[in-house]
Amino acid sequence: MRSIWNGAISFGLVSIPIKLVNATESHSISFRQIHLADGGRIRHRKVCELDGEEVPGAEIGKGYEEADGSVIPITDEDLAQLPLATAKTIEIMSFVPAEEIDPLQMDAAYYLAANGATAAKPYTLLREALKRSRKVAIAKYALRGRERLGMLRVVDDVIAMHGLLWPDEIRAPEGVAPDVEVTVRDAELDLADALMATLGEVEMASLHDDYRDAVEAMIAAKAGGAFEPAEAPGEPAGGQVIDLMAALEKSVRAAKASRGEAGGAGGAEEAETEAGAEVTPMRRGGAGRKSAAAPKAVGGKKSTAASAKKTAATAAAKSTSAASKKKTAAKSTAGKSGTTKSTSTASTKKTGAGTKKAATPRKRASA
Numbered sequence: 412m413r414s415i416w417n418g419a420i421s422f423g424l425v426s427i428p429i430k431l432v433n434a435t436e437s438h439s440i441s442f443r444q445i446h447l448a449d450g451g452r453i454r455h456r457k458v459c460e461l462d463g464e465e466v467p468g469a470e471i472g473k474g475y476e477e478a479d480g481s482v483i484p485i486t487d488e489d490l491a492q493l494p495l496a497t498a499k500t501i502e503i504m505s506f507v508p509a510e511e512i513d514p515l516q517m518d519a520a521y522y523l524a525a526n527g528a529t530a531a532k533p534y535t536l537l538r539e540a541l542k543r544s545r546k547v548a549i550a551k552y553a554l555r556g557r558e559r560l561g562m563l564r565v566v567d568d569v570i571a572m573h574g575l576l577w578p579d580e581i582r583a584p585e586g587v588a589p590d591v592e593v594t595v596r597d598a599e600l601d602l603a604d605a606l607m608a609t610l611g612e613v614e615m616a617s618l619h620d621d622y623r624d625a626v627e628a629m630i631a632a633k634a635g636g637a638f639e640p641a642e643a644p645g646e647p648a649g650g651q652v653i654d655l656m657a658a659l660e661k662s663v664r665a666a667k668a669s670r671g672e673a674g675g676a677g678g679a680e681e682a683e684t685e686a687g688a689e690v691t692p693m694r695r696g697g698a699g700r701k702s703a704a705a706p707k708a709v710g711g712k713k714s715t716a717a718s719a720k721k722t723a724a725t726a727a728a729k730s731t732s733a734a735s736k737k738k739t740a741a742k743s744t745a746g747k748s749g750t751t752k753s754t755s756t757a758s759t760k761k762t763g764a765g766t767k768k769a770a771t772p773r774k775r776a777s778a
Contacts, residue, residue, distance in 0.1 A: 414430035414524070417429075418552070419501070420534075422533070426533075427530050429524060429525060429526050431523065438620065438623060439623065440627065493553075498553050499553075501563075504549050504551060506541075506544060506546040520571060522566075522569050522570075523572055538569075541565045549562060550562075599656060605659075609672075
């Protein structure tokens, strides 16, 4: 690997000659700007504002522009003569536990390689001291025209250095957190913990850039003239209010099913339901209440339509029973009324007959 900086690590009175090598590389696909009309390449030319001529790289230097627009030329020799101990030295200032370094401060990463045979012994000494102490070294160094902060740690058998941002370069997270008060229940935290445990860990080495693969495949297809654009995925619905507990439960089941664990999808029937189901808000009561379960349209279980039919049939049966009772009561009332009327008539006839009989005296026979 090509070194980008040569210097030394200052470890007290010990000096370790090293070379600085980039520890990372970018695999992103770069595009060129072209003229859409004819496909011609669009280039950015470096032109002098005074004479309008293009300037080659060898004739381009650095300069500092003041507030009035005037420019002060700055050369590499000017920067090299600055009275800084870190101009060509990585100066270790202290050793601290790694957890004291905020990951927000981490910037570019480099490998530090021993520069020459004489550097092997002090390099190994610093590496083993870092390993045994389980600490990282905080250092200052100068690179690309500015002094920087760095963190030295051991990666395998190599000393690596992470560039760190200065503390005043970290912005405070003001106005970023939700501005509404939210209460998270223990049951929701338990489900979140279950989901985290189900998802488990991942081998970092197995992760890769799917987007880059898709772009490379598209470029190859277009180069061969067989490219057919696929349908773009739909935009996710924004602002949808869901039941958080139901979403967490569904996520745990889906994660278990993807890993083939028991208690995942719960069989083919439940898997079909989960595939086509939407998260429906549910009312949940306190600890001693039972929540109302949403009806499921699954074979072997009562659907909403079947429940509605049953309710209608029950109402019709109740209506028929009520009508029957009314009819029976009416007949009974009519029968009682007829019986009373008949009894009253017979009584009247009997009374009248008795009165008539009493009014007509019996004739006596003459002598």
